Amino acid sequence: xxxxxxxxxxxxxxxxxxxxxxxxxxxxxxxxxxxxxxxxxxxxxxxxxxxxxxxxxxxxxxxxxxxxxxxxxxxxxxxxxxxxxxxxxxxxxxxxxxxxxxxxxxxxxxxxxxxxxxxxxxxxxxxxxxxxxxxxxxxxxxxxxxxxxxxxxxxxxxxxxxxxxxxxxxxxxxxxxxxxxxxxxxxxxxxxxxxxxxxxxxxxxxxxxxxxxxxxxxxxxxxxxxxxxxxxxxxxxxxxxxxxxxxxxxxxxxxxxxxxxxxxxxxxxxxxxxxxxxxxxxxxxxxxxxxxxxxxxxxxxxxxxxxxxxxxxxxxxxxxxxxxxxxxxxxxxxxxxxxxxxxxxxxxxxxxxxxxxxxxxxxxxxxxxxxxxxxxxxxxxxxxxxxxxxxxxxxxxxxxxxxxxxxxxxxxxxxxxxxxxxxxxxxxxxxxxxxxxxxxxxxxxxxxxxxxxxxxxxxxxxxxxxxxxxxxxxxxxxxxxxxxxxxxxxxxxxxxxxx
Amino acid sequence: xxxxxxxxxxxxxxxxxxxxxxxxxxxxxxxxxxxxxxxxxxxxxxxxxxxxxxxxxxxxxxxxxxxxxxxxxxxxxxxxxxxxxxxxxxxxxxxxxxxxxxxxxxxxxxxxxxxxxxxxxxxxxxxxxxxxxxxxxxxxxxxxxxxxxxxxxxxxxxxxxxxxxxxxxxxxxxxxxxxxxxxxxxxxxxxxxxxxxxxxxxxxxxxxxxxxxxxxxxxxxxxxxxxxxxxxxxxxxxxxxxxxxxxxxxxxxxxxxxxxxxxxxxxxxxxxxxxxxxxxxxxxxxxxxxxxxxxxxxxxxxxxxxxxxxxxxxxxxxxxxxxxxxxxxxxxxxxxxxxxxxxxxxxxxxxxxxxxxxxxxxxxxxxxxxxxxxxxxxxxxxxxxxxxxxxxxxxxxxxxxxxxxxxxxxxxxxxxxxx
Numbered sequence: 001x002x003x004x005x006x007x008x009x010x011x012x013x014x015x016x017x018x019x020x021x022x023x024x025x026x027x028x029x030x031x032x033x034x035x036x037x038x039x040x041x042x043x044x045x046x047x048x049x050x051x052x053x054x055x056x057x058x059x060x061x062x063x064x065x066x067x068x069x070x071x072x073x074x075x076x077x078x079x080x081x082x083x084x085x086x087x088x089x090x091x092x093x094x095x096x097x098x099x100x101x102x103x104x105x106x107x108x109x110x111x112x113x114x115x116x117x118x119x120x121x122x123x124x125x126x127x128x129x130x131x132x133x134x135x136x137x138x139x140x141x142x143x144x145x146x147x148x149x150x151x152x153x154x155x156x157x158x159x160x161x162x163x164x165x166x167x168x169x170x171x172x173x174x175x176x177x178x179x180x181x182x183x184x185x186x187x188x189x190x191x192x193x194x195x196x197x198x199x200x201x202x203x204x205x206x207x208x209x210x211x212x213x214x215x216x217x218x219x220x221x222x223x224x225x226x227x228x229x230x231x232x233x234x235x236x237x238x239x240x241x242x243x244x245x246x247x248x249x250x251x252x253x254x255x256x257x258x259x260x261x262x263x264x265x266x267x268x269x270x271x272x273x274x275x276x277x278x279x280x281x282x283x284x285x286x287x288x289x290x291x292x293x294x295x296x297x298x299x300x301x302x303x304x305x306x307x308x309x310x311x312x313x314x315x316x317x318x319x320x321x322x323x324x325x326x327x328x329x330x331x332x333x334x335x336x337x338x339x340x341x342x343x344x345x346x347x348x349x350x351x352x353x354x355x356x357x358x359x360x361x362x363x364x365x366x367x368x369x370x371x372x373x374x375x376x377x378x379x380x381x382x383x384x385x386x387x388x389x390x391x392x393x394x395x396x397x398x399x400x401x402x403x404x405x406x407x408x409x410x411x412x413x414x415x416x417x418x419x420x421x422x423x424x425x426x427x428x429x430x431x432x433x434x435x436x437x438x439x440x441x442x443x444x445x446x447x448x449x450x451x452x453x454x455x456x457x458x459x460x461x462x463x464x465x466x467x468x469x470x471x472x473x474x475x476x477x478x479x480x481x482x483x484x485x486x487x488x489x490x491x492x493x494x495x496x497x498x499x
Numbered sequence: 500x501x502x503x504x505x506x507x508x509x510x511x512x513x514x515x516x517x518x519x520x521x522x523x524x525x526x527x528x529x530x531x532x533x534x535x536x537x538x539x540x541x542x543x544x545x546x547x548x549x550x551x552x553x554x555x556x557x558x559x560x561x562x563x564x565x566x567x568x569x570x571x572x573x574x575x576x577x578x579x580x581x582x583x584x585x586x587x588x589x590x591x592x593x594x595x596x597x598x599x600x601x602x603x604x605x606x607x608x609x610x611x612x613x614x615x616x617x618x619x620x621x622x623x624x625x626x627x628x629x630x631x632x633x634x635x636x637x638x639x640x641x642x643x644x645x646x647x648x649x650x651x652x653x654x655x656x657x658x659x660x661x662x663x664x665x666x667x668x669x670x671x672x673x674x675x676x677x678x679x680x681x682x683x684x685x686x687x688x689x690x691x692x693x694x695x696x697x698x699x700x701x702x703x704x705x706x707x708x709x710x711x712x713x714x715x716x717x718x719x720x721x722x723x724x725x726x727x728x729x730x731x732x733x734x735x736x737x738x739x740x741x742x743x744x745x746x747x748x749x750x751x752x753x754x755x756x757x758x759x760x761x762x763x764x765x766x767x768x769x770x771x772x773x774x775x776x777x778x779x780x781x782x783x784x785x786x787x788x789x790x791x792x793x794x795x796x797x798x799x800x801x802x803x804x805x806x807x808x809x810x811x812x813x814x815x816x817x818x819x820x821x822x823x824x825x826x827x828x829x830x831x832x833x834x835x836x837x838x839x840x841x842x843x844x845x846x847x848x849x850x851x852x853x854x855x856x857x858x859x860x861x862x863x864x865x866x867x868x869x870x871x872x873x874x875x876x877x878x879x880x881x882x883x884x885x886x887x888x889x890x891x892x893x894x895x896x897x898x899x900x901x902x903x904x905x906x907x908x909x910x911x912x913x914x915x916x917x918x
Contacts, residue, residue: 247626252763298630301714301736325623327631402595406603413599418534418584421618421758458621460637464648478650487720488633491650492747498654498676 023047023186024379026205026214028193028228030054031062032173032361033353034220036368039176042183043388044376049214050177050185051207053192055485056445057438058173061222062361063448064246064297064329066286067277068260069165070359071108073128073136074270080339082131084363084370089133089163095365099179100394101171102278108164108260109144111314112157120264121159128161135162148257150315164260168278169361170448171394174438176368178391181437183384190485193221196231202349203232216375218351223294223332225340225354233344237354241294241330244286245303247311250322250456254280261314270358272310274318279451284311284318286329297328324456331357341367342374351375392436398424419469420462422455430466434473441474443467444484463490500605504528504820506594508585508761509614511540512802513793513809515568517612520813522575526820530606531572531579532596538572538579539565540616541639542802544646547667549694553803564802588765590786610788610816613762613776614809617755617794619664625753627659629716632723638664638752645675653748657725658682659713661689661696663800665752670699672750679705680744683727685712685734688864690754690890692800713749714741722747755798765789772840773797779829780846780855781815782808790816797842797858800892804858825850830902835873835914837861839889846911848902855897857913861887865915870895873912874905887915 025041027034030052041048054060069092075081096103112121118138125136137160144158145151181187188209195206202215219228226237249256260275277283287303304326311318334340334355344350351374353367376382397415400408408415414428433440433449440446443453446466453459453466467490471478482488505521507514510533518531537543542550545561552558555567572579580598587595594606619637634653636644641652642664656677658665661684669679682700687710689696700707708727714736715726724745728736757775759767768777768785775796776784783790792812793805826849832841839862846855865887872880872895879901887893895913902908 248623295719298715299626299628301628304626304628321624323623323626324621326626326628402603405597409597409599409602413602416597416599416602417582418586418597421534421584421760424586456621457618457637458623460619460621460640463640464643478648483633483720485720489721490633491644491652492654493651495645495649495651495675497651 020204020211020213021049023049023212023214024381025049025216025218025375026051026203026212027218027220028205029220029222030057030177030187030189031060031220031222032058032169032176032364033222033356033367034218035173035176035180036364037218037220037353037371038180038185040368040372041375042180042185043383044372044381045384046376046379046381048185049212050180050187051191051193051205051212052187052189055189055442056440057177057187058170058448059484061329061332062169062173064327065169065244065361066246066273066275066283066358067166067169068108068273068275068361069103069167070362071128071136071161071164072131072133072359073124073159073161074265074359075131077127077130080341081359081363084339084341084366085359086132087366088359088362088364089165091365092165092167092362096167096172099175099391101175102168103165104278105163105165106259106276108161108262109139109148110159110161110262110264111144111151111155112264113152113154113313115156117264118157121157124159133161133163136160148259148261150256150317151261152314152316166260166275166278167361172361172364174449175391176365178437179388182389182391187438193228196228198232198347215379216349216351218353218371218375220353222356223330225332225352226334229344229352229354232347232350234346235344237340237352238335239332239355240290240335241296242333242357243289243291243296243303243328243330245299245307245326245328246283246285247304247307247323247326249282249284249319250324251280252456253319253322254282256282256317256319257315263310263314272307272314274311274315284308290333294330297330299326299328303328325458333357339363339367341371343378349378395429395432397426397429419465420450420452420455422457422461423451425450425452425462427469430469431473434470441470442482442484443470443490446470500593500607502607503530504609505530505612505816506606506608507531507612507614508588508594509533509540509616509795510538510579510581511614511616511793512542512565512568512805513616513795514540514612514614515565515572516806516809517614517792517813517816518577519568519571519575520810521817522577524814524817526817529577531577532583532585532594533579533581534584536582538569538581544643545667546646547671550802553801554806568806585761588761590766592788609820610790612809612812612816613784613789613791613795614793615758615761615795617757617798619751620754620756622751625751627713627716630718632716632718632721634718634722634748635716636748636750638662638668638750641750642668642671645671651675651677653677653746655680655746656748656750657713657727657744657746658750658752660684660752660754661691661707662752662754663691663695665750666691666695666699668750668752669705670703673703673705679703680746681706681708681727683708683711683713685710685730688888688890692890712736716749717743722749725749755794757795757798759795762791762795770840770844773842775842778843779825780843780851781818781825782812782843783815783819788819797840800890804892823850830908831910832857833910833912834859835912837863837865837868837887837915838913841913846897846902848899848908851897851899851902853899855899856894857897858892858894859913860889860892861915862889864888869916869918871914871916872897873914874901875909881916
């Protein structure tokens with residue numbers, strides 16, 4: 001990729017060596033947590049920049065998770081997980097509605113398969129109630145089957161959490177990053193942090209793209225948050241990546257279940273779930289394996305087999321012939337077992353949002369709000385007087401009414417050209433994905449913003465066409481167009497180049 | 500709303516042949532809707548030869564074959580809208596489509612022919628474990644890059660799946676300068692035509708590894724290699740046989756699926772075996788006036804068969820428009836031992852033409868077997884077959900007299916017999 005992206009006016013300064021860019025706040029990481037913090041901080045009078053080592057937002061754990069808005073019964077009362085889960089869960093519906101993020105309050109079920117496990121459901125219900133979760137109810141097997149006819153008949157009882165939901169994790173991240181960007185937060189991508197050093201009144205952050213200084217650093221570095229924390233704090237954190245593998249199914253079978261179906265949790269997590277996604281697919285997973293390599297998001301034969309086996313325990317008829325893709329993500333599991341949120345006790349101005357594993361997605365907007373309050377109080381900065389600018393509207397042709405579709409094509413003929421057949425994505429939407437704030441420059445970036453290539457043929461049909469639009473719109477040579485970063489180009493040359 | 504006698508969805512080989520046949524049967528009010536910017540469908544990127552041996556008795560390339568049909572469509576001045584995507588089809592044959600110039604429009608059709616073709620199965624359909632780097636393409640996507648766009652998708656290639664597109668691409672990529680390391684096939688036999696194995700692999704010394712599959716994809720940003728292993732009779736990898744094969748590209752040729760989104764929206768019943776519509780001898784689906792032909796109905800090996808099948812759909816759509824009654828009673832066509840599916844799956848004796856062609860595939864390789872036809876319990880055909888393989892579509896011909904001389908006939912069974 002030849003174009004640097006998402007950097008505001010002082011880009012030229014940044015790449016000049018030894019030049020130091022001054023900010024009030026540096027956020028490290030542009031996953032859902034970094035985006036949430038950036039979005040929340042963009043409401044304040046502070047000069048904020050987000051440093052992201054990848055080429056786009058939402059490139060790691062935020063793109064590979066269950067997409068669940070957890071009701072909040074899992075976490076032990078009094079923990080950060082319990083606190084932020086509940087807050088996040090409560091704010092999610094309105095938040096997603098306001099920012100055009102696909103969300104559905106589908107409710108969730110936790111299944112028990114043995115009589116002796118029924119007390120565990122009751123314990124979970126009591127814990128949830130203590131956490132403040134509303135509406136929790138124990139169902140008999142018959143009641144559960146009535147709600148979800150495809151459940152395994154071995155089910156002996158279930159916990160119903162009516163406030164459970166599903167959200168598009170890509171959009172939850174992208175939307176917040178966009179809001180931050182349109183409200184003045186800078187983003188610097190392909191920027192890997194290599195060191196953080198205290199300086200009078202703040203920190204100096206060294207990266208492979210120059211040096212940054214700020215009064216406040218917010219560590220939202222996912223599975224690497226321990227490494228950053230340990231650069232400045234003696235309260236060491238230790239994060240083990242815990243891999244979770246998933247299978248995603250064709251929308252054709254997206255209504256196999258309506259609720260999110262969990263099994264009773266184990267010491268490694270919430271077990272394998274079967275759920276519809278906010279976009280209408282069926283998703284099963286994840287596994288839970290602790291691994292060593294923070295870059296290893298490969299799927300494994302054993303993992304995928306386990307996912308299928310365990311999912312079939314909940315829903316026997318999981319239609320394995322309709323899998324369209326499999327993926328793996330890494331949970332940032334901190335040894336303390338809880339989210340680490342707030343200013344490091346021995347590093348003034350260094351704020352952590354570390355150890356964010358499940359229910360991290362649910363908690364993200366609430367964590368962002370909370371950290372923004374803490375940070376701006378410390379900085380003594382106030383809210384902007386003007387209301388926040390909204391992100392540009394997201395227009396989805398597929399979900400429009402007949403009349404709206406007709407009007408859209410009259411307004412912009414590019415809505416009349418379908419690029420992705422599976423998800424019915426038009427050229428207008430691809431161009432919008434490119435032109436939006438922090439717009440897409442890669443095939444994956446377009447996929448996550450427009451859904452082109454995320455359907456049942458997985459880009460087989462549309463990828464050459466998406467590539468054309470990207471090349472034309474960005475003035476790129478098609479050979480430089482990549483899946484997600486400068487090393488992942490799709491084409492190797494012209495025909496007969498190597499003859 | 501516009502009205503049309505016949506709307507054909509898709510301007511590939513099936514749609515074109517259907518349009519021409521309908522025109523030649525006397526219908527003039529025909530509209531072909533094609534989503535690409537040219538007619539001809541996937542044939543446009545199939546620049547190899549081997550098309551038309553049955554239809555024209557000569558070897559043509561894909562574009563040459565389709566050009567002959569496009570010319571006939573143009574000579575007949577059959578209306579075709581390009582760059583036009585059908586986004587909905589109702590069970591009362593209202594077609595909703597979009598394009599950049601006409602916007603969103605609806606057509607009330609007396610008859611509809613589905614001719615949308617098929618698409619390739621993606622990696623997920625196989626659940627191949629490993630990383631998700633750039634460099635994994637379906638064979639057809641790679642074919643488009645090489646033959647239409649002029650770009651190479653890779654230099655060192657492993658192909659998984661020995662379907663015809665995979666075999667063709669092994670040769671194409673070799674001719675364009677890539678090194679094709681091997682073609683792996685999980686089954687003990689190839690899913691492609693024998694002639695393609697000879698002409699595309701053997702002639703270029705490209706190994707075909709039968710009963711082998713890719714068990715892992717390596718590489719973070721770009722494919723760096725794949726693990727290949729032998730599989731047992733249950734298609735499970737055999738421990739200890741795994742080997743690393745270095746490559747920068749994995750091509751998948753792992754099957755085609757008829758593209759039936761619209762068919763489902765209309766409420767047409769789908770055969771789970773073919774993933775295409777259930778049709779009778781006239782290729783009419785379970786919804787009156789909606790016909791299907793070509794790869795959207797079931798995946799063919801030869802475009803020549805697509806053309807003849809689509810001609811039948813074209814003629815029968817015109818008969819439907821004219822109100823021809825097929826009679827109420829239909830005979831079921833059932834799959835016996837060894838037969839995976841049949842198209843059609845029922846036949847109306849009163850409407851059957853002199854010969855009804857039943858196309859099918861076997862579910863395995865059968866050597867020195869017999870292909871039999873039973874009318875109820877009476878065996879009326881017992882044909883010796885040296886080899887029957889799922890990779891080659893078979894057909895049996897049912898003369899109308901078999902049906903008409905047996906008024907109480909309930910079912911026709913097609914089966915493979917050892918003796």
